[in-house]
Amino acid sequence: MSVEHAAVEVHHKESFLTKYIFSTDHKTIARQYLITGIIWGVIGMILSWFMRLQLAYPNQPMPFLEKILGRWAEGGILKPEFYVALITMHGTIMVFFLLTAGLSGTFSNYLIPLQIGARDMAFPVLNMLSYWVFFAASVVMLISFFVQTGPAGAGWTMYPPLSAIKSAIPGADVGATLWLISMGLFIVSSLLGALNYITTTLNYRTKGMSMWRLPITVWGMFVTAILGLLSFPVLLAGAVMLIFDREFGTSFFVPGGLVVGGQPVPHEGGNPILWQHLFWFLGHPEVYIVLLPAVSLVGEILATNARKPLFAYKVSVGALIGIGALSMIVWGHHMYVSGMNPILGEVFVITTLAISFPTAILIFNYLVTIWRGNLRLTPGMLFALGFLGLFIPGALTGAFLATAPVDIQLHDTYFVVAHFHFTMATAAAFGMFAGVYHWFPKMFGRMMNDKLGKIHFWGTFIGVYLIFFPMFFQGIAGVPRRYYSFTEYNFTSQFVGLNKFITIAAFVAGATQLIFLFNFFWSMFKGPKADKNPWKANTLEWQTDSPPPHGNWGPELPVVYRGPYEYSVPGAEEDYIPQTVPIKVEAK
Amino acid sequence: MIKKSVSLLLLALVVSLSFGQNATLKGVVKFKGEAPKPRLISMKADRQCDAMHGGKPVEAEDVVVNQNGTLKWVFVYVKEGVKGKYNPPAEPVVLDQQGCWYHPHVFGIMVGQKLEVRNSDPLLHNIHAMPKKNKPFNIGQPVKGMKSYYTFTVPEVMVPFKCDVHPWMSAYAGVLDHPFFSVTGDKGEFEIKNLPPGTYTIEAWHAKLGTQVQTITVKAGETKTIEFTFERKK
Amino acid sequence: MSEKQSKFHGLLFLFFFITGMILSVWVVLRNGWWLPELASDRETIDKIFVTIFIIAGILFILSELSLSFFVLKYSGDPNRRAFYLPGNTKKEILWSILPGTLVVIILEISAEFLGGASLWGRIYGEVPKDAFLVEITGEQFAWNVRYPGPDGKFGKTDPKLISTDNPLGIDISDEAAKDDIVFPAGQGILYLPLNRPVVFLIRSKDVIHSPYLPNFRVKQDAVPGMTTRTWFVPKKEGEFELACAELCGLGHYRMKLPVVVEPAEKVEEWLREQTPAADLYY
The missing domain is CATH 2.60.40.420 (Cupredoxins -  blue copper proteins)
Incomplete structure (x- = not known):
């Protein structure tokens, strides 16, 4: 009775609206992010199917497409301008809405307060605002699909002048304005989130939770938040400038003397490369904003399920910080052939190769973590292992692209497409899947189905390889990316057959996600009830109820006595020692 | 049935004739001076287009002077004076x-x-x-x-x-x-039919040679002939 | 560990990677999917590419196989305990840093010391004096080609002069412009001399394009408002393709320019037969 009373005092009772919709509870907000992210993931995947259909069957009418897409596929032929819109929206949605908001939004929100022993975020209302601003960004982005000229279509990088001059492509019309507004909102949402994550991590750690006792996940989210805070504002500035160029006649990015569609363009004195610097100043850290949360979730899951301490924890944390810091000074490797000063190019080669140092350390530490472990192969663990399996080729192929002369040949080819899909896209998605399977019992108080999870893993893992591995060879042979059809050049037309294969793989791998969706929503209501600590894990969130109550803990905050990875300690009774267990117990 | 429709058709014809005391405006657009050498378009870079023309260049249609000294591709239309809705x-x-x-x-x-x-x-x-x-x-x-x-x-x-x-x-x-416009063809001729009686500003437009304007008045049932002459600028 | 874990996943990992590697090698060799035939002097790019390919290939095989092997070998058993290895001692920390250092050193060596840096410096450094100049200007969705004519100098251009007759806006009052040879977008193919340095001056009329010649290992963005440059030596006769590598709009996928490499004398002779700008733009 007194316990109830104390909890009520801290966090009073809520109505339906404040509990599920305008909730300030970090756990509800995390779930809101997760479900919104999943919806975006499904949309992004469907967009990729349209692209794959076009690439597999170029110039062949597919009447069912007209039924779905209307004027964008008159006569069953996908329009090239819509294809460009598809690549743009697929990229934007997957990178920002799924793998930034969906991933960071879910797990930073869910895990930071729980793993550091806090009752909620430092600024719960700001946290709620962060989600609802993201929601507004989502709505704006969704609306852009239904405007007359279609959604934004200038690539997810939105290079001006293509994105700045409305008559240059239909996707540079209203769709691009909506894209910029949506991204503006999105950035505001990320900044609100990042502020919260940083403040909470620094100030709301419970007694005994020193920085060196933080689980690697919290470190990952923390570094991610700092990166976001430093780099997102730059894109916001760029987006505002681009809106001004488009709507109010300024010329930040558009030089004078241009002629589009036979008509002169009334701009003067801008520089398109400026946008590229601003974009990639966020764009490259963004890769790590996507990747670091995934990497850190994977580290946590590997250690828990290998029943082994995360190997060289401090070095790994250092590597995370190192990756974060270096990621701010490598953006130029996207611009070797952009017309940027070539001496600058040389500098970026060195910084880019330097970033492989912390990355290699991290991967090596993870491999050593599972070496001589006692692996429990849950779906979450399989996805964490799958993350390594995908990240390795992704990271290694980065070495080709980092080397400026080789990048002359490979830049903007399918090699790049394959590279970033392995290294950040599917790898981060695997990190996210791993996280969902692993923390689902805590989030929803129920277990997901193990068998379905494993089928989902294998379908996805093999599917990803079948889809993206062949693209390395398309890229080596020189096929440029963002091509509507491979039929126009001798050096690309040899791959029309291979494209059919990739498309089939994409549909099979995509269909496998239905298993996940079913498992996720079915288990949410019908799965077997979860224990407090089904994985026998050490970190704090597993020491409270599943799902944790509003306010997370009982009347007393947990107290931390040890690091997060004391698994299989020789002499200990069990193969895990939660962080809340006082040292003296171990001593006996 | 057939009878009925035939008689209806006749009736319609009679009606349109009696009310159709509208004027017709016709004429030619002449070109003064030496015809410029046509700009040649080679489609070499697009092999498919090139093949459709047997690898030969095609004459651009910027300024096409017909054999009879008239000008092709002139848009002749009523610029001002049209009343009513069409x-x-x-x-x-x-x-x-x-x-x-x-x-x-x-x-x-x-x-x-x-x-x-x-x-x-x-x-x-x-x-x-x-x-x-x-x-x-x-x-x-x-x-x-x-x-x-x-x-x-x-x-x-x-x-x-x-x-x-x-x-x-x-x-x-x-x-x-409104429907009062015409484009000159291989003989340089234009014809605007069914123009209601009245005073009109007629403009002839050419992509390269600019525009020319004439004001005319037509009476009911009249067929009026006018002429435009374009010259090479510069 | 409450229940014994199945060996299935480890076996499947191993099976997947081993068969996958063998199959990929077989398919790739069978179809000859590799870098397009080299036709320029930039063989250094291929050399670095192959070096990194071998190193990355070995690292890929080693790490994926050890990952798979670990999953198989260390799948959970209730009667066993994991090996406690926190990695806190100096020696262990050293061990964790060592492989990363090695990787970086190997990559740096292959990237920088196999001639990468010097090639980069050469491409963007001084242009040979006797080079063959050609200006390519992208516009949605075709390439304008301009040769400087006998004087070896390009005439001035002014965007205000751009019209259907004068797609590059050439200022014909400029002496250097009179002998320029211009092929408006889509109306000419690119002739290049064999074994002679070719300098591309690259411009754009509207959005960013990027002339990409896969066989010559050449790619350089065409940025509106500025002129970028690259140079190389064609080493093989024949017809090649120039594609656009930077998304430029709905026709990006077929913004093509045929490239023909012929002996230098033949190209010179062909150039002499062309009509200079002075006779076209009066």
């Missing part, structure tokens, strides 16, 4: 893309009338219209046989069309809210 015809105007070329080069269309843009080539064309008053559009037609439809909402003389894939392709549409 509904657009149901059948569309066709702009065909064939042999990496627009057919026709110049045409008139009414506000609200359908424009059918057709791709008769087995390759990508895009129709990039850059009107100032109407909404611009830019649409790709990647395969043969594709058709796209547009309607214009306000009168505009002229709306330029360009294919960005084949930058030499150009066409012009005169968009009007």
Whole structure:
């Protein structure tokens, strides 16, 4: 009775609206992010199917497409301008809405307060605002699909002048304005989130939770938040400038003397490369904003399920910080052939190769973590292992692209497409899947189905390889990316057959996600009830109820006595020692 | 049944004749001076287009002087003086893309009338219209046989069309809210029928040689003949 | 560990990677999917590419196989305990840093010391004096080609002069412009001399394009408002393709320019037959 009373005092009772919709509870907000992210993931995947259909069957009418897409596929032929819109929206949605908001939004929100022993975020209302601003960004982005000229279509990088001059492509019309507004909102949402994550991590750690006792996940989210805070504002500035160029006649990015569609363009004195610097100043850290949360979730899951301490924890944390810091000074490797000063190019080669140092350390530490472990192969663990399996080729192929002369040949080819899909896209998605399977019992108080999870893993893992591995060879042979059809050049037309294969793989791998969706929503209501600590894990969130109550803990905050990875300690009774267990117990 | 319809038709004919005391305006557009050498378009860089013309260059239609010294591709229309409202015809105007070329080069269309843009080539064309008053559009037609439809909402003389894939392709549409327009052909002739009696400003427009204006008055049932003469600028 | 874990996943990992590697090698060799035939003097790019390919290939095989092997070998068993290895001692920390250092050193060596840096410096450094100049200007969705004519100098251009007759806006009052040879977008193919340095001056009329010649290992963005440059020596006769590598709109996928490499004398002779700008733009 007194316990109830104390909890009520801290966090009073809520109505339906404040509990599920305008909730300030970090756990509800995390779930809101997760479900919104999943919806975006499904949309992004469907967009990729349209692209794959076009690439597999170029110039062949597919009447069912007209039924779905209307004027964008008159006569069953996908329009090239819509294809460009598809690549743009697929990229934007997957990178920002799924793998930034969906991933960071879910797990930073869910895990930071729980793993550091806090009752909620430092600024719960700001946290709620962060989600609802993201929601507004989502709505704006969704609306852009239904405007007359279609959604934004200038690539997810939105290079001006293509994105700045409305008559240059239909996707540079209203769709691009909506894209910029949506991204503006999105950035505001990320900044609100990042502020919260940083403040909470620094100030709301419970007694005994020193920085060196933080689980690697919290470190990952923390570094991610700092990166976001430093780099997102730059894109916001760029987006505002681009809106001004488009709507109010300024010329930040558009030089004078241009002629589009036979008509002169009334701009003067801008520089398109400026946008590229601003974009990639966020764009490259963004890769790590996507990747670091995934990497850190994977580290946590590997250690828990290998029943082994995360190997060289401090070095790994250092590597995370190192990756974060270096990621701010490598953006130029996207611009070797952009017309940027070539001496600058040389500098970026060195910084880019330097970033492989912390990355290699991290991967090596993870491999050593599972070496001589006692692996429990849950779906979450399989996805964490799958993350390594995908990240390795992704990271290694980065070495080709980092080397400026080789990048002359490979830049903007399918090699790049394959590279970033392995290294950040599917790898981060695997990190996210791993996280969902692993923390689902805590989030929803129920277990997901193990068998379905494993089928989902294998379908996805093999599917990803079948889809993206062949693209390395398309890229080596020189096929440029963002091509509507491979039929126009001798050096690309040899791959029309291979494209059919990739498309089939994409549909099979995509269909496998239905298993996940079913498992996720079915288990949410019908799965077997979860224990407090089904994985026998050490970190704090597993020491409270599943799902944790509003306010997370009982009347007393947990107290931390040890690091997060004391698994299989020789002499200990069990193969895990939660962080809340006082040292003296171990001593006996 | 047949009888009935025949008599109805006759009746309609009589009615239209008795009310149709409208004037006809016709004439030719002459070209003064030496005909310029036509600009030659070689389609070398697009092997498919080039093959359709047997590897030979094609003469541009900027300034086409006919054998009889008249000028082709002049848009002659009533600029001012039209009263009343005219509904657009149901059948569309066709702009065909064939042999990496627009057919026709110049045409008139009414506000609200359908424009059918057709791709008769087995390759990508895009129709990039850059009107100032109407909404611009830019649409790709990647395969043969594709058709796209547009309607214009306000009168505009002229709306330029360009294919960005084949930058030499150009066409012009005169968009009007009445049907009183004509385009000169191989004989340099134009004819505007059914013009109600009144005073009108007639303009002749040419893509390269500019415009010329005449004011005329037509009486009921009259057939009036006028003439425009264009000269090379510079 | 409450229940014994199945060996299935480890076996499947191993099976997947081993068969996958063998199959990929077989398919790739069978179809000859590799870098397009080299036709320029930039063989250094291929050399670095192959070096990194071998190193990365070995690292890929080693790490994926050890990952798979670990999953198989260390799948959970209730009767066993994991090996406690926190990695806190100096020696262990050293061990964790060592492989990363090695990787970086190997990559740096292959990237920088196999001639990468010097090639980069050469491409963007001084242009040979006797080079063959050609200016390519992108516009949606074709390439304008301009040769400087006998004087070896390009005439001035002014965007205000751009029209259908004068797609590059050449200022014909400029002496250097009179002998320029211009092929408006889509109306000419690119002739290049064999074994002679070719300098591309690259411009754009509207959005960013990027002339990409896969066989020559050449790619350089065409940025509106500025002129970028690259140079190389064609080493093989024949017809090649120039593609656009930077998304430029709906026709990006077929913004093509045929490239023909012929002996230098033949190209010179062909150039002499062309009509200079002075006779076209009066």
